[in-house]
Amino acid sequence: MEKIVQALRMEREKPFCAYIYDLPKLRQHVNQLVTTLPSSCRLFYAIKANSDETLMKTLAPIVHGFEVASLGEIEKVRAVDQKIPILFGGPGKTQEEIEGAIHYGVTLLHVESLHELQLVNHIASQKGTTVSILLRVNLRHSVPNAQLKMAGVPTQFGIDEVEVPQAIALAKKLPNVKLLGFHFHAMSNNGDSKAHAAFVDHCYELAKRWGKEWDIDISYVNVGGGIGINYQNIDEQFDWDDFMKSLHRVLEKHKDANWQTLFECGRYITSSCGYYAAEVLDIKQNHGRYFCVLRGGSHHLRLPAAWKQSHPFTIVPIEKWSYPFMRPEVNESEITVAGELCTPNDILARDQFVSRVRVGDILLFSYAGAYGWAISHHDFLSHPHPEHLYVESDSIGHSDAPKFVEI
Structure with a gap:
C-alpha cells in the first residue's frame, strides 16, 4: 500500500487526502468468513459500518444478505441488488x-x-x-x-x-x-x-x-x-x-x-480493507510536545475521537519538496497527530513514537474501512472531502500495477 500511496501522491498537485479500499483484500477476507461458517449459519453485512456503494457491490455476491437500520439504507441496498x-x-x-x-x-x-x-x-x-x-x-x-x-x-x-x-x-x-x-x-x-x-x-x-x-x-x-x-x-x-x-x-x-x-x-467485515491517507501540512512544538497537523482529520475519520483512542498508522515517506526553505521534520520523538479543524478535539493519535516524519509525508491509517467516513461530520468548516479510491487487481500482492476506480 505504501508504493500505491506514493504513486498517487506524485500524480497530484494538492496535498493528498483519500480513503483507499483494497477490494481483493475485502473479497478474500469475507470469502474466508463465509466458507468457514457452519452450514446452518448465514453471514449478513451490517451496512451501517460503511454503506459505500462500491463496497456493497463487492460484497453482494459473497455475503448472504445485508442488515440495515433505516429506510435510506434499505434503498441503498435495493439500488445495488433488487433481490438480496x-x-x-x-x-x-x-x-x-x-x-x-x-x-x-x-x-x-x-x-x-x-x-x-x-x-x-x-x-x-x-x-x-x-x-x-x-x-x-x-x-x-x-x-x-x-x-x-x-x-x-x-x-x-x-x-x-x-x-x-x-x-x-x-x-x-x-x-x-x-x-x-x-x-x-x-x-x-x-x-x-x-x-x-x-x-x-x-x-x-x-x-x-x-x-x-x-x-x-x-x-x-x-x-x-x-x-x-x-x-x-x-x-x-x-x-x-x-x-x-x-x-x-x-x-x-x-x-x-x-x-x-x-x-x-459490520466492522469485522470491512474494517481491514480500508485505509485513510492524509498528508502532513505542518509540524510544530507546543508546551514541549510535537504536533503533526494533517490535511484531514476527525471530520473524515471520526472513530479515534469518538472512542478517545489513538488510531494505528504508518508513515509513507514522500521525497518531493517544492519549496526553497528548510523542510520541517521530527526525529526519534513522540508526536500527537492532529487534523485541520479549529478544535483541540481533532486528534487522531496521541503520543506516538516515530523515527522520522516530515512535512509532506503521508500518514496512512489502517483499519479505516468501518465507522470512518460513514460516521464523520464531513462538512464541518467546509474543508474539501477526501478522495475515495478503490484498488482492484487480480490478487493481493500481484506484481502488476493496480487499477484504480475513482469516484
Missing part, C-alpha cells in the same frame, strides 16, 4: 420506514417494543400482507468486555428479557405478523472469541426455552454482530478460527435446534 435478503433493525421505526420495508421486500423485520409490534401488525393489515419478524431481546447479561453494549445494561434497544414472554403472547395473537425467532444483537467491538461463543450458546438456550414454552416454530436466531477490531494492537485480532471451533461445539450441543443462525457483522 435484508434484515431491518433499529430502536425507532417510523410508519414510512415500516411501509418501505414491506414495499422493498425486507426478509425479516426486527421488532424492538410492544408498541412497534402492534404498529407493524396495523400497517401490514392495511396493506393486506403478513410481515415476518424477529423479536429483539435486551438481555439481562451480555459480553462483559465489549467496548459498547446494547444489552445487559439499560439502553434504548430491544425488549427487556423479562418482558419477552408478554411480547411473544401478543405476537401470537396478531394476525398480520409471523414470529420466526429472536434477535440478540447485544454488543459492539468484542475481541474475545471464547466469550463470543459463550454468548451464542446463551442465546440458543433462551431461544430453545421460549420456543418450547410458547410452541414457536423457530426458523431464525439472529445473534447479531459485535465482533471487534483491536485498534491498539493490530497484531492481536479476534481469533476467528478459535471462534469457529467453539461455535461448532455450541451447535453440536444444540443439534436438536432446527433453525438458521444469522450473524450481522
Whole structure:
C-alpha cells in the first residue's frame, strides 16, 4: 500500500487526502468468513459500518444478505441488488420506514417494543400482507468486555428479557405478523472469541426455552454482530478460527435446534480493507510536545475521537519538496497527530513514537474501512472531502500495477 500511496501522491498537485479500499483484500477476507461458517449459519453485512456503494457491490455476491437500520439504507441496498435478503433493525421505526420495508421486500423485520409490534401488525393489515419478524431481546447479561453494549445494561434497544414472554403472547395473537425467532444483537467491538461463543450458546438456550414454552416454530436466531477490531494492537485480532471451533461445539450441543443462525457483522467485515491517507501540512512544538497537523482529520475519520483512542498508522515517506526553505521534520520523538479543524478535539493519535516524519509525508491509517467516513461530520468548516479510491487487481500482492476506480 505504501508504493500505491506514493504513486498517487506524485500524480497530484494538492496535498493528498483519500480513503483507499483494497477490494481483493475485502473479497478474500469475507470469502474466508463465509466458507468457514457452519452450514446452518448465514453471514449478513451490517451496512451501517460503511454503506459505500462500491463496497456493497463487492460484497453482494459473497455475503448472504445485508442488515440495515433505516429506510435510506434499505434503498441503498435495493439500488445495488433488487433481490438480496435484508434484515431491518433499529430502536425507532417510523410508519414510512415500516411501509418501505414491506414495499422493498425486507426478509425479516426486527421488532424492538410492544408498541412497534402492534404498529407493524396495523400497517401490514392495511396493506393486506403478513410481515415476518424477529423479536429483539435486551438481555439481562451480555459480553462483559465489549467496548459498547446494547444489552445487559439499560439502553434504548430491544425488549427487556423479562418482558419477552408478554411480547411473544401478543405476537401470537396478531394476525398480520409471523414470529420466526429472536434477535440478540447485544454488543459492539468484542475481541474475545471464547466469550463470543459463550454468548451464542446463551442465546440458543433462551431461544430453545421460549420456543418450547410458547410452541414457536423457530426458523431464525439472529445473534447479531459485535465482533471487534483491536485498534491498539493490530497484531492481536479476534481469533476467528478459535471462534469457529467453539461455535461448532455450541451447535453440536444444540443439534436438536432446527433453525438458521444469522450473524450481522459490520466492522469485522470491512474494517481491514480500508485505509485513510492524509498528508502532513505542518509540524510544530507546543508546551514541549510535537504536533503533526494533517490535511484531514476527525471530520473524515471520526472513530479515534469518538472512542478517545489513538488510531494505528504508518508513515509513507514522500521525497518531493517544492519549496526553497528548510523542510520541517521530527526525529526519534513522540508526536500527537492532529487534523485541520479549529478544535483541540481533532486528534487522531496521541503520543506516538516515530523515527522520522516530515512535512509532506503521508500518514496512512489502517483499519479505516468501518465507522470512518460513514460516521464523520464531513462538512464541518467546509474543508474539501477526501478522495475515495478503490484498488482492484487480480490478487493481493500481484506484481502488476493496480487499477484504480475513482469516484
